[in-house]
Amino acid sequence: GAGVSQSPSNKVTEKGKDVELRCDPISGHTALYWYRQRLGQGLEFLIYFQGNSAPDKSGLPSDRFSAERTGESVSTLTIQRTQQEDSAVYLCASSLIPAGSPTYEQYFGPGTRLTVT
């Protein structure tokens, strides 16, 4: 079946512009995650959606970052007034978490490489 897809694969934008990144999770996966991976560094958790629960936004680095998810489908990560330090690969992952069974295995998309000039 289809995996996690992300678009665009690459995005170059000018400093100060807004960008929107899209993630299509695996169908039926209730949980969706956004991570940021700066060059040569590990994954930095940004935000987590689980079903109809309030999202865990504890990893968002500033109020310029926001994300939405419609039901258990597509999610968009929006970065307003982009800065050069926002340049990174943004990874989306989804996971099937049956109630009462914390399996946690996450499936990752290929990422969106964002370059802010």
Next chain:
Amino acid sequence: AQSVAQPEDQVNVAEGNPLTVKCTYSVSGNPYLFWYVQYPNRGLQFLLKYITGDNLVKGSYGFEAEFNKSQTSFHLKKPSALVSDSALYFCAVGHGSGNTGKLIFGQGTTLQVKP
């Protein structure tokens, strides 16, 4: 707070030799532990996980990992390395209480297998 440490930025091994990529963790409660691999210009791929049960976990591509509760470690191993195993490896930990699914990732270890 949860944390994961991968003490080696890079591991070099000759093809055919055994390899170990180290990971230690810190978490209150029962840990859920994962290894992911990232090939150049590609997303992360799941290798294996420890949730409960046997301490030795077998995963994809011949990899295995051993959960050691007393040493709070979850080292990744393979008996005989291949050049194609060269990639970036991430260890991650989830928390046992609650059901958030949130993972904390280590900084990654680059594995270089030379022919």
